[in-house]
Amino acid sequence: MLNKIVAAASALTLLALPSASLAEDVDPSNWPAVVEAAKGQEVYFNAWGGAPNINAYIAWVGEQVQDKYGVTLNHVKLDDTANAVNRVVTEKAAGRNEGGSVDLIWINGENFASMKRQGLLIDDNWSEKLPNYQFADIEGKPTLTYDFTVPVDGQESPWGMAQLTFYYDSAWLETPPKNLEDLAQWVEENPGRFTYAAPPNFIGTTFLKQVLYGVVEDQSILRQPAEDADFDTVTAPLWGYLDRLKPNLWRKGEVYASDTTQLKNLLADGEIGIAMTFNPGEASSAIKQQELPDSVRSFVLDYGSMGNSHFVTIPYNANAKAGAMVVADFLLSAEAQARKADENIWGDPTVLNINALPAEGKALFDALERGPATLAADQFGATLLEPDASWAVKLEEEWAKRYVRSN
Amino acid sequence: MQTRNKGWGDPLILAPVVMIIVLTGPLLAGLAGVVLPAIGYFPSLGGNQITTEFMREVTLKPGFWHSVHLSIWIGLATTFISLALVTSFFASSRGTTLFNRITRFVSPLMSVPHAAAAFGFAFLIAPSGWLVRLVSPWATGFDHPPDWLIINDPMGQALLFGLVLKEIPFLFLVALSVSSQINVDERLQVARSLGYGRVWAWFTVVFPALYKQMRLPVYAVIAYATSVVDVSLILGPNFPAMLPVQLLRWMNDPELEMRFVAAAGAVWQLGATLFAILVWRLGEELVAYMGRRATINGHRHQNDRWFRFSANTLITGVVIISLLSFVILAIWSLAGFWRFPDALPVQFTSKKWIASAGALWVPVINAMLIAATATSISLFLTIACLENEYRRDIEFTPAALRILYLPLIVPQIAFLFGISVLLVRIGWDGSFWPVALAHSIFVLPYVFLSLAAPFRSFDRRYLRVATSLGQSQNRALLAVRLPMLLKPILLATALGMAISIAQYLPTLLIGAGRVPTITTEAVALAAGGDRRLIGVYALVQTLLPAIGFLAAVMIPRLTYPNRKFFR
Numbered sequence: 007m008l009n010k011i012v013a014a015a016s017a018l019t020l021l022a023l024p025s026a027s028l029a030e031d032v033d034p035s036n037w038p039a040v041v042e043a044a045k046g047q048e049v050y051f052n053a054w055g056g057a058p059n060i061n062a063y064i065a066w067v068g069e070q071v072q073d074k075y076g077v078t079l080n081h082v083k084l085d086d087t088a089n090a091v092n093r094v095v096t097e098k099a100a101g102r103n104e105g106g107s108v109d110l111i112w113i114n115g116e117n118f119a120s121m122k123r124q125g126l127l128i129d130d131n132w133s134e135k136l137p138n139y140q141f142a143d144i145e146g147k148p149t150l151t152y153d154f155t156v157p158v159d160g161q162e163s164p165w166g167m168a169q170l171t172f173y174y175d176s177a178w179l180e181t182p183p184k185n186l187e188d189l190a191q192w193v194e195e196n197p198g199r200f201t202y203a204a205p206p207n208f209i210g211t212t213f214l215k216q217v218l219y220g221v222v223e224d225q226s227i228l229r230q231p232a233e234d235a236d237f238d239t240v241t242a243p244l245w246g247y248l249d250r251l252k253p254n255l256w257r258k259g260e261v262y263a264s265d266t267t268q269l270k271n272l273l274a275d276g277e278i279g280i281a282m283t284f285n286p287g288e289a290s291s292a293i294k295q296q297e298l299p300d301s302v303r304s305f306v307l308d309y310g311s312m313g314n315s316h317f318v319t320i321p322y323n324a325n326a327k328a329g330a331m332v333v334a335d336f337l338l339s340a341e342a343q344a345r346k347a348d349e350n351i352w353g354d355p356t357v358l359n360i361n362a363l364p365a366e367g368k369a370l371f372d373a374l375e376r377g378p379a380t381l382a383a384d385q386f387g388a389t390l391l392e393p394d395a396s397w398a399v400k401l402e403e404e405w406a407k408r409y410v411r412s413n
Numbered sequence: 414m415q416t417r418n419k420g421w422g423d424p425l426i427l428a429p430v431v432m433i434i435v436l437t438g439p440l441l442a443g444l445a446g447v448v449l450p451a452i453g454y455f456p457s458l459g460g461n462q463i464t465t466e467f468m469r470e471v472t473l474k475p476g477f478w479h480s481v482h483l484s485i486w487i488g489l490a491t492t493f494i495s496l497a498l499v500t501s502f503f504a505s506s507r508g509t510t511l512f513n514r515i516t517r518f519v520s521p522l523m524s525v526p527h528a529a530a531a532f533g534f535a536f537l538i539a540p541s542g543w544l545v546r547l548v549s550p551w552a553t554g555f556d557h558p559p560d561w562l563i564i565n566d567p568m569g570q571a572l573l574f575g576l577v578l579k580e581i582p583f584l585f586l587v588a589l590s591v592s593s594q595i596n597v598d599e600r601l602q603v604a605r606s607l608g609y610g611r612v613w614a615w616f617t618v619v620f621p622a623l624y625k626q627m628r629l630p631v632y633a634v635i636a637y638a639t640s641v642v643d644v645s646l647i648l649g650p651n652f653p654a655m656l657p658v659q660l661l662r663w664m665n666d667p668e669l670e671m672r673f674v675a676a677a678g679a680v681w682q683l684g685a686t687l688f689a690i691l692v693w694r695l696g697e698e699l700v701a702y703m704g705r706r707a708t709i710n711g712h713r714h715q716n717d718r719w720f721r722f723s724a725n726t727l728i729t730g731v732v733i734i735s736l737l738s739f740v741i742l743a744i745w746s747l748a749g750f751w752r753f754p755d756a757l758p759v760q761f762t763s764k765k766w767i768a769s770a771g772a773l774w775v776p777v778i779n780a781m782l783i784a785a786t787a788t789s790i791s792l793f794l795t796i797a798c799l800e801n802e803y804r805r806d807i808e809f810t811p812a813a814l815r816i817l818y819l820p821l822i823v824p825q826i827a828f829l830f831g832i833s834v835l836l837v838r839i840g841w842d843g844s845f846w847p848v849a850l851a852h853s854i855f856v857l858p859y860v861f862l863s864l865a866a867p868f869r870s871f872d873r874r875y876l877r878v879a880t881s882l883g884q885s886q887n888r889a890l891l892a893v894r895l896p897m898l899l900k901p902i903l904l905a906t907a908l909g910m911a912i913s914i915a916q917y918l919p920t921l922l923i924g925a926g927r928v929p930t931i932t933t934e935a936v937a938l939a940a941g942g943d944r945r946l947i948g949v950y951a952l953v954q955t956l957l958p959a960i961g962f963l964a965a966v967m968i969p970r971l972t973y974p975n976r977k978f979f980r
Contacts, residue, residue, distance in 0.1 A: 061772065084926070096672075096834075
């Protein structure tokens with residue numbers, strides 16, 4: 007009886023309820039079968055939606071996979087990737103092991119570590135079997151195989167590269183700070199003109215790690231789980247540094263920026279003099295979009311900067327696994343990667359080994375121009391590898407304890 | 414065709430029952446879905462033990478009590494300031510040219526979604542906002558925006574004033590509608606003839622009667638302001654945020670155990686809202702007592718010019734700020750690079766509009782479909798209920814009115830979370846119908862309240878003529894009453910659509926992000942986001958309901974161009 011009611015109700019639905027897919031296994035080593043199965047599927051891509059240029063890029067991907075593979079891509083715009091993890095966790099708890107509502111997630115770091123640990127991902131090494139994976143720069147980019155020290159194990163597919171990059175208005179600052187001491191001095195001399203994003207926003211958390219790398223005595227300790235270290239002792243200099251900044255921060259540290267987009271707005275208005283981003287091409291891209299003045303330039307600190315990779319992954323209970331794999335593979339294609347690296351579009355560095363690409367793919371990258379505010383490859387300095395994923399969680403908790411008012 | 418009698422055979426008898434189920438069913442289910450996990454019962458997550466642990470644990474979260482205080486304070490202060498301004502203005506100026514002018518702006522302002530108004534307000538008052546730009550650097554000397562904490566301030570003042578801007582039109586319309594039912598002019602005449610000043614006369618003889626009928630809408634404002642999410646995300650404090658915003662974060666936390674904590678927090682939210690209403694209730698008694706004392710001391714308070722001047726200035730200010738908010742949204746949506754402190758962008762460009770056109774399509778269609786569905790359901794139920802009332806000659810009791818207000822007085826976040834948990838269990842989350850039905854809960858009260866008065870005051874002789882000519886009651890309804898009520902029906906429809914389009918939480922929590930509407934997309938851009946894009950989204954969000962109201966005014970004129978009655 008109940009089934010009948012449910013069936014009748016489903017028949018009435020205007021937009022179909024997520025239909026439980028048959029529990030067929032999708033095997034990416036038989037790629038033509040995957041492409042065939044993907045045709046007509048709807049893929050719900052859960053991805054941070056805070057940057058319009060990235061949203062526009064994802065919309066373009068949607069058009070491409072629709073034309074090429076008949077896959078419909080729906081961008082579920084998240085303000086925090088943890089929300090997508092939450093959905094999968096909830097569905098698992100509710101016993102929905104098939105026909106889940108999340109097909110593809112833009113992910114890395116602690117969210118990936120958490121999903122992997124809880125067994126929420128497909129575990130048959132699918133990403134390494136994608137046709138375009140062969141061009142990924144596995145040797146040149148260690149962060150493609152170790153995501154915040156967690157082995158990727160083919161459970162997520164590389165999408166882009168990130169490096170913490172600062173930018174400033176050269177019409178205001180003549181020379182940007184070189185190290186943490188310079189930065190602190192600049193902040194003291196220019197009260198109210200510097201801020202960072204509040205953790206757990208990713209750029210905020212990254213800034214904490216960047217400072218931590220600069221003040222910690224033994225960097226190798228950060229590659230171990232935070233539980234194994236004396237957290238308070240190791241991080242004491244970090245809090246000391248942040249406490250030193252706080253009275254002269256924007257709004258006296260009473261509020262912080264919410265994300266990279268707000269940092270960009272603040273710099274555009276001249277509210278702050280130095281902003282930061284994870285996307286080395288962002289400043290040039292924003293100049294082209296008339297969002298920043300053309301006097302903006304980028305810099306990095308002299309002891310290196312936090313770098314990592316970002317990925318896409320497929321939950322174990324995804325409704326459209328084949329479609330999701332087709333999208334993940336398309337994201338890895340030279341066409342999609344070159345467009346993503348284009349500062350007129352997004353400016354996110356590629357994960358591909360450009361020299362290994364076939365001639366026409368390489369030509370796409372050779373045609374790209376570097377904007378006035380983008381650092382040349384040799385100006386980037388060392389890449390600081392992400393600490394073990396457990397550090398991020400503890401740093402965020404401790405930051406909240408210290409800087410969120412509790413009375 | 415035969416006339417049907419008022420027997421049990423008439424299916425209309427079911428209408429009130431269905432309506433009560435629609436209004437209270439999801440509410441009760443949702444509350445159960447929150448209260449049970451809050452005390453530890455959530456079997457699918459391994460919670461089998463009844464415990465008070467989570468109710469306590471949530472209070473240990475950083476900033477918890479601050480969040481609770483904020484919610485209560487914002488709820489009470491918003492309501493007090495809005496009500497004080499509206500009543501002062503009514504007392505000062507009802508019947509004047511200024512009053513009529515302001516009234517013309519109030520309905521359109523009421524239909525503006527909260528989020529759009531909040532964005533416009535933020536763009537206006539921020540240190541880098543339009544107001545500072547307009548006077549810089551020539552008057553202020555600012556080359557860079559001043560380092561003033563205005564938006565997202567820890568005390569929530571930006572949020573408070575943003576909410577006041579939106580609650581004033583609501584209370585204004587309520588007061589206007591109640592005023593038409595309580596013989597304001599006769600009351601005033603008596604008081605004025607005894608020598609009372611205009612304002613004081615109004616407060617002594619009109620206000621008590623007016624407030625008596627405004628009480629439920631006022632409670633709805635308290636409940637809304639203590640638990641609002643979208644406006645808090647845009648204007649409200651962050652460290653810590655209002656309780657409802659914290660709740661939303663906990664609900665989205667990937668740690669499963671946080672589900673219990675979030676549920677416990679939702680129970681605290683219920684308590685905070687209830688507490689705010691109780692405090693207000695005590696305040697009512699206090700004001701009533703002081704009012705009685707003040708009326709018997711014989712003062713006539715004839716010199717009230719300063720009072721009337723301030724009330725008029727403040728309300729005019731509110732209207733002007735609201736209008737400027739839309740001007741600034743429009744300017745940003747067309748802005749090229751705009752350096753501080755320039756009063757206007759150097760270039761204007763339609764680039765963002767063109768670039769957004771493709772992305773706007775889906776959320777706009779979703780919003781319209783959901784609004785149309787929720788409003789149709791609400792209209793159908795409302796008309797069925799009102800017609801049943803007429804045929805069976807029964808009166809709508811105060812208890813029924815309270816049920817109608819229930820979904821507006823219980824904080825949305827407290828029971829929607831419970832519903833979403835239930836929906837995930839049966840696998841119905843993230844699809845169209847649950848979202849549209851959830852919207853109906855909030856649309857129905859407004860549609861009912863807006864249509865009830867014209868429906869009831871309809872001249873029954875038309876219907877008697879129809880039935881005496883041998884037509885059934887159904888035909889009298891469909892062929893006589895409804896066509897003649899076209900205008901109020903269209904207005905109720907437009908109002909219902911506006912309410913639905915503005916809904917943020919039901920769309921977000923029940924839709925699981927898979928049914929994006931223009932409102933969820935706009936709020937997702939957040940106040941720190943790309944201002945040009947926010948301008949585009951907020952304007953589209955504002956225009957959708959406006960089109961509905963325009964249609965409600967134009968359709969009767971076009972359909973019945975020669976009949977004054979219908980217009």
